[in-house]
Amino acid sequence: MKLSSKNINDRADYVYDAIVVGGGAGGLSAAIYLARYGLKTLIVEKGKGRSFWMQELRNYVGVQATTPGRDIQKTGMDQALEWGADYLRGYVEEVIDEGDTFAVKVKVGKNDSIHPVLHSKYVIAASGIIDNLPQLDDMQNVFDYAGYTLHVCMICDGYDMWDQKAVLIAGNEGKMEAAFVLNWFTPYISVLTNGEFEVSDQMRHKLAEHGYPLYEAKIKRFLGEDHELSGVELEDGTVVEATTGLVNMGSQYHNDYLKGIADLEWDGENLVTDEWRQTTHPRIFAVGDLKKGLNQVSVAVADGTMAATKIWRTIRRAAPPRKWEEKVAELTAPIA
């Protein structure tokens, strides 16, 4: 059922089998499977994650290519609720390992927040990442294009940039290397540093050899209308013509709540997992963008399936077998 500050006390003494942190594609898949395994499941979704910003999800089998990420989230939430999962809008502040269970501290509500502590045997970290965007005085100008013609995922949206004039907005010199992958989709690439870092002579030379101009002034604003980019105006007055763009400035990882847990192996900000998406802590799983691998909706959905199935298997194997009690006596009686 849907939980909120109004009814969260109903769950005060409850021990969930699993709390899923994050209601994106991976978390929802985990919750749907957990609920269909008959396990007590809670999803905590803070809102406005990466899939919320997808304007059209074009590469996920069975869903029309005009479907926005938020529709997938809504349908997935309804699915999870239908099979019996709980769903809470809130922000997980901390997860504390109490031995057999976790205490999960959640902040619920923006104003007059409450801070319930919920308990579970397992935690699935499905809280993902959010892409860094250029920070302009007018962020609405960025949001007018980000997710439409200004992309953050080349694997997802490279196709939609085909042979267009494109800006690559890089967060550091390493991230400029994306130009030499993006050129599979289009060679008309202008590279922007947004004034944030110095560029080596070696990289300047490589860009020039490929014919990709480099612009090092800060971005003033994105130009265009109706989410259709036409160019980027820089603080020095230059206008870079472009009908599409790729922002490659790194990501924020929503993983602070796990930083107090011992035994977790990290690879940078990603959690290291095995084939079941089990971390090095046996009761914590990581799915989707928090684990190493391709950051794709399809991958996250499979991750959720795998994590939920391993949790079910472990709980099931430790449970006493359910017998058909009234038949046992009949079947085990010695033949007269």
Added chain:
Amino acid sequence: MKLSSKNINDRADYVYDAIVVGGGAGGLSAAIYLARYGLKTLIVEKGKGRSFWMQELRNYVGVQATTPGRDIQKTGMDQALEWGADYLRGYVEEVIDEGDTFAVKVKVGKNDSIHPVLHSKYVIAASGIIDNLPQLDDMQNVFDYAGYTLHVCMICDGYDMWDQKAVLIAGNEGKMEAAFVLNWFTPYISVLTNGEFEVSDQMRHKLAEHGYPLYEAKIKRFLGEDHELSGVELEDGTVVEATTGLVNMGSQYHNDYLKGIADLEWDGENLVTDEWRQTTHPRIFAVGDLKKGLNQVSVAVADGTMAATKIWRTIRRAAPPRKWEEKVAELTAPIA
């Protein structure tokens, strides 16, 4: 575009980047990604695969739980076509490794069949499995219940059997062990051999201890109406009461067309793959139920993503970089 016997000659001299054998969830995902990477892609779908038979797909994020598998196939086909893949209804008879390319022999059309040979650099084996069902004189009686209340996948549909009287129809003694997993969902299990094999004393004892009656006569027919099972009538006149059932009789693997390929490592009828779903043959990938792992739509969809991405990466890295030609001279000119 859609291909058929009418226009297949248009592709006679064509070399696809990849031919995907099978238009279920995994093959469609691979094709959607391949097409969006701009690669020349063909799906060959024989029809009536495992996902075709799913009456309701209840555990796939973003798709209403009443959606049948054939709708997913149709939407996925439209997606793949939209991004530029070719789609052919046909049966792949053989794949021959010609060194840099494969020759893929396809049978098209039931009557007056033609046998075109198509060529590709890569093959993705996505042709899956089909579940064995009890063979009755009247197979329509089986199809009236299979995929509705008579299930073939416990992970998918165990939830829908909760605390119901269930028959487990096993294909051999090893497959009777499913009773001791199915009992997570319901303890009211009657086990049927359909007269196909002998049962050991050890297994008889184990079933009796759990209170699961064993029936060893052949199945005469399934009872019920409107796809709702009410029982199973056996040839000896016994009627076993049950409102649901699980068929666990193994599967047919659609992999004959690969049996002539050297260098493929098999694990039984499954192909062994790495994390990219690449087999031990570097130009053959396997996704979905043909590879080892959970036979789930979500997993197959992620498999397709991974295989397509690895193929794209390999092709891309071998291709010359696309330069912005008119800018190269300008950017590489010495400063005057």
